Amino acid sequence: MITLNVNEMNRTLDVPADMPLLWILRDVIGMTGTKFGCGMGLCGACTIHIDGQPARSCLTPVSAAVAKKITTIEAIGASPAGKRIQAAWLALDVPQCGYCQSGQVMSACALLATNPKPSDSDIDAAMAGNICRCGTYPRIRAAIHQAAGTTKAALSQPGAMKEV
């Protein structure tokens, strides 16, 4: 039996030590906000936080998270960075299909928690591991800037309609 702390709640689970957290969250606990995308750490859809650090849950064995605090998309809104990121995501209507957005939000929150004023290259470095097939990247970048209060005039602002 393994005890995990997920979103401030302890859970004792009968699972193999090498089982990735992704499947524990989704299939055992039933928290489906964390998404399966590639299973290889290539797309970031499964991003969670372990002790505040972003981690790909599809590659992280449960044994690596024992006695640590796991935070998922379902609870990230309780953190200051999470609140700001979610509000910015809403304000700029970032998601399209939305499937990758749990991971995008988790990566963005981790960035903002450690780097309150990220530059464009900081955003690239933190977010390049998260694929979005709908191509919401311009709005992700703008929303991170908005959440950080670093909105740049040069950026094309989603929502501000230009008509010709």
Add this chain to the structure above:
Amino acid sequence: MKLEPIADSDLAGVSRRHFLAFTATGALGGGMLLGFGLPARGELRDSLTTDAAFAPNAFLRIDRAGVVTFVMPVIEMGQGTYTSIPMLIAEELEVDVDKVAIEHSPPDDKIYVNPLIGVQMTGGSTAIRGTYVPLRRAGATARVMLVTAAAQRWSVDPSSCRAQNGEVVHGPTGRRLGYGGLVDAAAKLPVPEKVVLKEPADFKLIGTPHRRLDTSGKVNGFAKFGIDSRLPGMKFAVVSASPTFGGKLVSLDEAKAKAVPGVSQVVRLDDAVAIVARHTWAAKQGLAAADPQWEAGSNARLSTADISRQLASASERPGAVARHDGDAAAVMAQAAGRVDAVYEQPFLAHAAMEPMNCTVHMTKDACDIWVGTQVPGLTQAAVMKLTGFKREQVRVHNHLLGGGFGRRLEFDGTVRAVQIAQHVEGPVQVIWTREEDIQHDMYRPYYYDRLSAGVDTKGKTLAWSHRIAGSSIVARYSPAWIKDGIDPDAVDGSANQPYGIADIHVDWVAAEPPGVPTAFWRGVGVTRGTFAVESFVDELAANAKQDPLDYRVAMLDKNPRAKTVLQLAAQQAGWGKPLPAGQARGIALCTGFGSYIAQVVQITTDKDGTVTPMRAWCVVDCGVVVNPDTVRAQMESGIVFGLSAALHGEITIKNGRVEQTNFGDYRVLRINEIPQIDVHIVKSLEAPGGIGEPGTSCVMPALTNAIFAASGKRIRKLPVGEQLRPASQKLV
């Protein structure tokens, strides 16, 4: 804050009522409750309950408490229809669109038919084109009935009453009645056959940017995709189909698979195997342990080069004539000059972020299916055929799609899941790994386009001929759409290309790649046609030593909307202004789906042959716009999707199997690789055009035309890949 715990019983889909809005429970299995101050927005419910007092048509209901529910005839897959379609109904019904509950429609090819397609389908950039009038009429019909009911209650002339914000107001006295209090009376009235729709000048919602109704659940993890279906006692299965096209399962080690803790069952099918387990992880491990062996079948030696050769050969034959104006052959024979080019476009996978999956509960009396699909009715019909069940025994519970792009126009994944579920006791979720998803996609077909033009001494195009060779998706998907031997998708963007040329011949040779299933992919025929046409026009401009913009504009006198977007895009991009060394711009035009789009892409090229798109400008005239921000989002989306494909997208086949496996070798663009995108919308009162796809179609030739401008290298075969890398740096 409002909390709506999701109970197990709700998960059966019978009376699920979860809020996309700011529901923030600890989800399944209990957990802490967390709230944060997100605004209340569209509520999303399953479609199977209806106890509303007033439902004058299949698209809306109002209950006695005044709760308004809209049923969506098309599915939300990111394109924004769960906002724009409610806007259409709410505009005429006069209700607050942000307070409306939204439901997925149940399968029904009649009630929820896409009028442009003939079945219940989300695809082909048709959602707004198909619903713009019918759904406004649905809202207006209900409004008229509610106003009539109120007028009767007050014994006044209905024309002295107006509807606003969910109420009927009597003008002279200011009396008000909420819709909820009127539903019983309204329900007894005859449904009017004719209603007057608003004039565009009176629109309050249509044409004004509106925040999406589906965002909240997509930023807090509570949006439900098909893969998020959870049922009591549900098992998980991982499927593996024959790695070669057309191969068969020979053997596997069932004992080893079952030795993996949690594995309960091995399901053998003719051409696939599924491992059923307590969770996906055990199923995956069970599959590895089973080590299935396959008979490769008749395509064991097939390679991409074979298909390219097959199409090259096919394109030597005359095809079915899609367009024949004047006498292109005769004019070309006498022309001062001639330009020829061949373009090849590869197989492409859809690679939607949500891997293929389907949850099925098969009993002796019924088959329940939880999936995200672009075609609920066709999916239901396919399962009826497979199981022998009647319509009412096959229940399709649709979900938000984690990307569609055409992949979920196919129901192969559902059929496969039902084949497996027929052997499994209780509900089972069948998941495809990403590798399975990429290697068993139904692919955007390989196309081979041969173009020729006759030109005068100044390079002006006098005659044009275009032969298209490739797979017919339509011949498999819907043969009835083929008219006079022409697959309208295969020649779309080609036969109806926008330029005014008097002598033009376009024909098409059908050639199916052996064993490789082909399917629609974002942009469909228009994307393939636009790449060939816009590349070739660019070549003709270069041959004439003319500016690519001027050369196009000169051929667009009879196509003013096309000409306008092209000129505006050039203007926005600063076309003609000098750029630093290594940078260049390319331009392209796309007329398709009832819309007119022009794009300019600005790139930089490095010494090692890397092409980086820096900027993209997009001007779109899609007629009347419902939600401008959705148009903008779809242009951004289409551009990123198209650039991914043009730069890197390629499915290759070797020894009868797909070589790519995952995002490592099927590359798509990441945030650090995309250009800054500027979208400009042309004000228009023309009929609405489609916007989901043309952004993708236009950007591919805009990119490759920029590459030509930067390097002199004409990209005639996609993707760009390593084509610009100097020979000395090429990897062996």
